[in-house]
Amino acid sequence: MEAITALQLKQIPALEEVPAAQLQWLIDASEDKLLAEGDFLFRTGDPIVATMIVMTGKVRMSASVNGHYREIAELNDGSITGWLPFSRAKNALGNGTCIKETRVLICPAEKIKASTAQHYELTEALVHIMTSRVRENTSMQQQNEKMMALGKLSAGLAHELNNPVAAIVRSAAGLSDNIRGIPEIFKQMAAMQLTSEQATVIVDQLNVIQAGEPEKPFSLMELSDREEAIETWLESKGVTQYETAAILAAYGVTTTDLATFSDQLPAAQLAVIFDWIQRALVANRMVKDMLLSARSIADLVSAVKSYTYMDQATDMQFIDIHTGLHNTLTLLDYKLRKGNVEVVTRFDTTLPRIKALAGELNQVWTNLIDNAIDAMETHQKGQLEITTTQDRQCIHVLISDDGIGIPEENRSRVFEPFFTTKEIGKGTGLGLDMVSQIINRHRGSVKLIPAPGKTIFRISFPVENN
Incomplete structure (x- = not known):
């Protein structure tokens, strides 16, 4: 290998203002080392005890974060790394792997420290590299901090949005099934040839049930007891629809309410009438669930907009x-x-x-x-x-x-x-x-x-x- 010259070091932007004599001193004080592809220039945890100048080649800096490989930077021709004046770094935070044949000039830190007064311009150049490195690392770490915070918020937001979105999808699917059954129930209701008075009784009762929905849901035990009582009453009237008993119980309907209602209608028609009421109540509940879920999404979007102040100066x-x-x-x-x-x-x-x-x-x-x-x-x-x-x-x-x-x-x-x-x-x-x-x-x-x-x-x- 031909010897490295001061002129070559002057081609490195960070050292171009350093006098040739000081650069020659740096060369004389350094080890000229040739590393093969795959060799390590340094490893994680190695003490930082020398200034290293990559003359030719390429070194990839990487680290393991939470067990995952992560690239940090690449050192190319003219890159300066390792110990720098006034730096508080003690150990390498990652591996420096040569990804092709690399020639490096390595100067022990003790030699540079001992000659600081004699080589002012060289020291100044190395300090400038150090401050630039700190500024770049700080900027990168700040960006990482922001991205980590954004990632946490995004994960939470995605989870919060998932629940109302899933509820809307579920309710929409149920509502679609409910709507598909409307033509058949309409045909059955029409065939009954209800009088105007009977139709009024049915619609009025439906409105009463909807208006009387409890604000606070029943406990599981109380709801189960109500369902069982209504199911028994419906079976006594020849109505065998468990879904009807479940929705009527959830709306707070009692067997006394049902008895008052059924007394005004022919017993043979009750199965069809309760089927229609059940579908209307289920549809009403699904629409309410969709509205609540949509409102939750709107509240979250509003919170995000307010949090970021994206609509304001x-x-x-x-x-x-x-x-x-x-x-x-x-x-x-x-x-x-x-x-x-x-x-x-x-x-x-x-x-x-x-x-x-x-x-x-x-x-x-x-x-x-x-x-x-x-x-x-x-x-x-x-x-x-x-x-x-x-x-x-x-x-x-x-x-x-x-x-x-x-x-x-x-x-x-x-x-x-x-x-x-x-x-x-x-x-x-x-x-x-x-x-x-x-x-x-x-x-x-x-x-x-x-x-x-x-x-x-x-x-x-x-x-x-x-």
Whole structure:
């Protein structure tokens, strides 16, 4: 191999301003290494003790996240990695695998540290690479944090939408079957040649039954007893339709009601009449179920629109903080129920509005509530408390949980970028950093308040004059 020259290093954009003499020193202080395809430049956990410059070739950086292979980056000609001045990285977070023959210049960190004063421009260039790397990693981690939050919300939203959608599909299918039977029952009713008075009695009774539907469903035991009594009464009249007994019982009809009704009609016609009533009641219930399900979907869509403020301006507006809290709880409702979490809200609805970017505050509520749910996951139950109060010129929001808590030695670090106590793949350590940044932009403050058996975050906002 021909020796690497200072001129070659100057072709690397990050080193083009470094004097040739300093680059020659770097070459002389380094090991010139040729790696074959498949070789590792470094492995996960290796100590970072050298600066590495990829002269030619390609290195793929990858890591295992929750047991799944994940690519992090690729190093190509001119890429500089490994130890950099003032970097706090201690160990490699992934594997660096050569995917073709790769030539690398490797300079021990101790040599660069010892010559910092003599090689100012070289040190400056390496520091610039380090700051750029931190900025890129931070941006990527923030994006990952947002995507993780979005994924959690999407999963919960999909589950919440699935239930009403399934109910609508089920009711629509049942209603379709019900409608297909209408021509036959119409023919039977027409053949009975009912008088106007008899028809009026039947329609009036149907209206009475529909209007008398109980607001609260009966218990299973009470409903079973009612069904059995009505089924026995119907059988005594020659009507053998279990579906009719079930729907009449659900609507709160008693055998006394049925006896009063049947006394006004010929016994031979009761089977057809009750079949028609049963179909009408079932159709009415299915339509109600579809309306309730559609309303649930509409409420969820409305919560999403309010949560993202997609229909409103992106500048600061005077908002009611309770709206965002309610919407966030709605979108996280599935995860709350899955974690068996009881939600207790103590909202002071008389609080004045605050000037804020509502979409950003919703990110704050999402991070804090989601962290609280995760903290209670170990106990498979818990209580989430959200309180809003005003103290002189500040509005406070307190979010507390009775989960596993934060160890005392970690409490001072919870707002540090990249610090996390969660397992790999569950957190990036930027959630609370993002919370802190957003609250600072709103001229507020966020604090972790020690309390026995609880983790409490207090977010405070100054009251603006409207």
